[in-house]
Amino acid sequence: GGESSDQWAPATPEGSAAMIHGFLDSIEPTVSDDEDDDRPDVEFVFRAKEEGEVRPQACQAVLVCGPGAATAYALSAFELKAAPWSLEVVKDTVVRTFPPPPRSPRFYVAAAAAEGAPPVAVALLDAPVPSDLAAAWSEAFLGAFGSAEVLVLDRIFRAGWRVFGDQVRPQEPHLCGLWTASWGAEGPTGSGASALAVLPAPNATEGLAAAI
Secondary structure, eight states, X not given: OOOOOOOOOOOOHHHHHHHHHHHHXXXXXXXXXXXXXXXXXXXXXXXXXXXXXXXXXXXXXXXXXXXXXXXXXXXXHSOEEEOSXXXXXXXXXXXXXXXXXXXXXXXXXXXXXXXXXXOEEEEEOSSOOOGGGHHHHHHHHHHHHTTOEEEEEOOOOGGGOOOOTTOOOOOSSOOEEOOOGGGOTTOTTOSSTTOOEEOOTTXXXXXXXXXX
Protein backbone atom coordinates (compact mmCIF):
# COMPACT_ATOMS: atom_id res chain seq x y z
CA GLY A 1 0.00 0.00 0.00
CA GLY A 2 1.02 3.58 -0.57
CA GLU A 3 1.74 6.12 2.16
CA SER A 4 -1.11 8.29 3.34
CA SER A 5 -1.02 11.89 2.21
CA ASP A 6 -2.86 13.13 5.32
CA GLN A 7 -0.82 15.49 7.53
CA TRP A 8 -1.44 16.89 10.99
CA ALA A 9 -1.70 20.67 11.04
CA PRO A 10 -0.12 22.43 14.03
CA ALA A 11 -2.63 23.67 16.59
CA THR A 12 -3.22 27.41 16.71
CA PRO A 13 -4.27 29.43 19.81
CA GLU A 14 -7.56 30.26 18.12
CA GLY A 15 -8.25 26.60 17.33
CA SER A 16 -7.35 25.51 20.86
CA ALA A 17 -9.63 28.15 22.38
CA ALA A 18 -12.52 27.10 20.10
CA MET A 19 -12.03 23.47 21.08
CA ILE A 20 -12.08 24.31 24.79
CA HIS A 21 -15.22 26.44 24.48
CA GLY A 22 -16.90 23.72 22.44
CA PHE A 23 -16.09 21.16 25.11
CA LEU A 24 -17.49 23.42 27.85
CA ASP A 25 -20.66 24.00 25.83
CA SER A 26 -21.16 20.25 25.50
CA ILE A 27 -20.99 19.89 29.29
CA GLU A 28 -23.15 22.89 30.23
CA PRO A 29 -24.81 24.20 27.06
CA THR A 30 -26.99 26.71 28.93
CA VAL A 31 -24.09 28.41 30.70
CA SER A 32 -22.33 31.30 29.00
CA ASP A 33 -18.62 31.91 29.43
CA ASP A 34 -19.29 35.64 29.22
CA GLU A 35 -21.76 35.90 32.09
CA ASP A 36 -21.06 38.71 34.53
CA ASP A 37 -19.74 37.77 37.95
CA ASP A 38 -22.51 38.92 40.29
CA ARG A 39 -20.61 38.08 43.46
CA PRO A 40 -20.17 41.11 45.77
CA ASP A 41 -16.76 42.74 45.96
CA VAL A 42 -14.89 41.71 49.09
CA GLU A 43 -14.36 44.65 51.43
CA PHE A 44 -12.13 45.23 54.44
CA VAL A 45 -12.58 47.58 57.37
CA PHE A 46 -10.03 49.03 59.76
CA ARG A 47 -11.06 49.23 63.41
CA ALA A 48 -9.47 50.75 66.49
CA LYS A 49 -10.81 48.46 69.23
CA GLU A 50 -10.23 50.98 71.99
CA GLU A 51 -8.72 54.37 72.55
CA GLY A 52 -4.96 53.83 72.41
CA GLU A 53 -2.05 56.10 73.07
CA VAL A 54 -1.44 56.53 69.33
CA ARG A 55 -3.96 57.21 66.58
CA PRO A 56 -3.23 55.62 63.19
CA GLN A 57 -3.55 58.99 61.47
CA ALA A 58 -0.75 60.39 63.67
CA CYS A 59 1.83 57.91 62.40
CA GLN A 60 4.61 59.29 60.24
CA ALA A 61 5.21 55.92 58.61
CA VAL A 62 3.92 52.38 58.64
CA LEU A 63 5.96 49.26 57.96
CA VAL A 64 4.12 46.27 56.45
CA CYS A 65 5.98 42.99 56.95
CA GLY A 66 5.19 39.85 55.01
CA PRO A 67 5.24 36.47 56.71
CA GLY A 68 8.56 34.79 57.34
CA ALA A 69 11.85 36.66 57.18
CA ALA A 70 10.37 40.18 57.15
CA THR A 71 8.28 39.55 60.28
CA ALA A 72 11.22 37.89 62.04
CA TYR A 73 13.38 40.91 61.23
CA ALA A 74 10.85 43.41 62.60
CA LEU A 75 10.37 41.45 65.82
CA SER A 76 14.11 41.35 66.45
CA ALA A 77 15.10 44.81 65.21
CA PHE A 78 12.45 47.02 66.84
CA GLU A 79 11.05 47.53 70.30
CA LEU A 80 7.34 47.04 69.65
CA LYS A 81 4.22 47.78 71.65
CA ALA A 82 0.94 46.16 70.62
CA ALA A 83 -1.66 48.53 69.16
CA PRO A 84 -5.43 47.88 69.55
CA TRP A 85 -6.14 47.92 65.82
CA SER A 86 -7.45 45.37 63.36
CA LEU A 87 -8.08 45.12 59.63
CA GLU A 88 -10.86 42.60 59.09
CA VAL A 89 -12.84 41.42 56.12
CA VAL A 90 -16.48 42.56 56.03
CA LYS A 91 -18.25 39.22 56.51
CA ASP A 92 -21.29 40.20 54.44
CA THR A 93 -19.05 40.50 51.37
CA VAL A 94 -17.32 37.14 51.76
CA VAL A 95 -18.12 34.30 49.40
CA ARG A 96 -16.49 30.92 49.14
CA THR A 97 -13.08 31.62 47.72
CA PHE A 98 -9.63 30.10 47.79
CA PRO A 99 -7.34 31.16 49.18
CA PRO A 100 -9.60 32.67 51.86
CA PRO A 101 -9.37 36.30 53.01
CA PRO A 102 -6.44 36.87 55.36
CA ARG A 103 -6.73 37.29 59.08
CA SER A 104 -6.02 40.72 60.50
CA PRO A 105 -2.34 41.57 60.72
CA ARG A 106 -0.84 42.17 64.15
CA PHE A 107 -0.38 45.90 64.66
CA TYR A 108 2.34 47.49 66.76
CA VAL A 109 3.86 50.88 67.41
CA ALA A 110 7.65 51.03 67.37
CA ALA A 111 9.45 52.76 70.19
CA ALA A 112 10.46 56.29 69.17
CA ALA A 113 14.09 56.76 68.21
CA ALA A 114 14.08 60.15 69.91
CA GLU A 115 11.79 61.91 72.36
CA GLY A 116 8.97 63.68 70.58
CA ALA A 117 9.53 61.84 67.27
CA PRO A 118 6.37 60.96 65.32
CA PRO A 119 5.20 57.38 65.87
CA VAL A 120 5.85 54.57 63.39
CA ALA A 121 3.37 51.72 63.04
CA VAL A 122 4.28 48.14 62.17
CA ALA A 123 1.88 45.57 60.67
CA LEU A 124 2.91 41.90 60.73
CA LEU A 125 1.12 39.57 58.32
CA ASP A 126 0.51 35.93 59.27
CA ALA A 127 -0.04 34.90 55.64
CA PRO A 128 0.18 36.54 52.21
CA VAL A 129 -2.77 38.63 51.05
CA PRO A 130 -4.24 36.89 47.95
CA SER A 131 -3.62 38.87 44.78
CA ASP A 132 -7.33 39.22 43.96
CA LEU A 133 -7.95 40.78 47.39
CA ALA A 134 -4.85 42.97 47.53
CA ALA A 135 -6.49 46.10 46.10
CA ALA A 136 -9.41 46.02 48.57
CA TRP A 137 -7.06 45.29 51.47
CA SER A 138 -4.75 48.15 50.48
CA GLU A 139 -7.63 50.61 50.11
CA ALA A 140 -8.80 50.01 53.69
CA PHE A 141 -5.24 50.02 55.01
CA LEU A 142 -4.15 53.24 53.33
CA GLY A 143 -7.39 54.95 54.30
CA ALA A 144 -6.69 54.25 57.98
CA PHE A 145 -3.17 55.70 58.01
CA GLY A 146 -3.83 58.80 55.95
CA SER A 147 -0.67 60.42 54.59
CA ALA A 148 1.81 58.16 56.38
CA GLU A 149 4.69 56.83 54.33
CA VAL A 150 4.27 53.11 53.66
CA LEU A 151 7.16 50.67 53.46
CA VAL A 152 6.70 47.01 52.55
CA LEU A 153 9.19 44.30 53.52
CA ASP A 154 8.78 41.00 51.70
CA ARG A 155 10.88 38.37 49.98
CA ILE A 156 11.50 36.67 46.66
CA PHE A 157 12.74 33.11 46.87
CA ARG A 158 16.11 32.61 45.21
CA ALA A 159 14.64 29.95 42.92
CA GLY A 160 12.09 32.51 41.71
CA TRP A 161 14.66 35.23 41.03
CA ARG A 162 14.77 35.89 37.29
CA VAL A 163 17.95 36.84 35.45
CA PHE A 164 18.96 37.77 31.90
CA GLY A 165 21.49 35.79 29.89
CA ASP A 166 24.64 35.02 31.84
CA GLN A 167 23.66 37.03 34.92
CA VAL A 168 23.81 35.17 38.21
CA ARG A 169 21.40 35.22 41.09
CA PRO A 170 22.57 37.26 44.09
CA GLN A 171 23.92 35.58 47.18
CA GLU A 172 21.56 35.48 50.13
CA PRO A 173 20.78 37.57 52.03
CA HIS A 174 20.39 40.27 49.41
CA LEU A 175 18.48 43.50 49.98
CA CYS A 176 17.01 45.49 47.12
CA GLY A 177 13.84 47.43 46.50
CA LEU A 178 11.55 49.63 44.46
CA TRP A 179 10.34 53.08 45.40
CA THR A 180 8.05 55.81 44.19
CA ALA A 181 9.17 59.06 42.58
CA SER A 182 8.83 60.88 45.92
CA TRP A 183 12.09 59.24 47.03
CA GLY A 184 14.03 60.61 44.06
CA ALA A 185 16.10 58.72 41.52
CA GLU A 186 18.70 57.55 44.05
CA GLY A 187 16.23 55.87 46.36
CA PRO A 188 15.39 56.19 50.05
CA THR A 189 18.99 56.12 51.33
CA GLY A 190 20.58 58.39 48.76
CA SER A 191 23.84 57.85 46.95
CA GLY A 192 26.93 56.10 48.23
CA ALA A 193 27.70 52.71 49.71
CA SER A 194 24.50 52.62 51.73
CA ALA A 195 22.21 53.20 48.74
CA LEU A 196 19.48 50.60 48.29
CA ALA A 197 19.97 48.49 45.18
CA VAL A 198 17.15 48.55 42.64
CA LEU A 199 15.16 45.36 42.12
CA PRO A 200 16.39 44.42 38.62
CA ALA A 201 14.12 43.64 35.68
CA PRO A 202 12.49 41.32 34.79
CA ASN A 203 11.72 40.80 38.48
CA ALA A 204 8.64 42.62 39.72
CA THR A 205 6.45 42.88 42.76
CA GLU A 206 2.97 41.42 42.79
CA GLY A 207 0.01 41.06 45.10
CA LEU A 208 0.00 43.35 48.12
CA ALA A 209 3.33 45.03 47.39
CA ALA A 210 2.17 45.97 43.91
CA ALA A 211 -1.23 47.17 45.13
CA ILE A 212 0.25 49.46 47.78
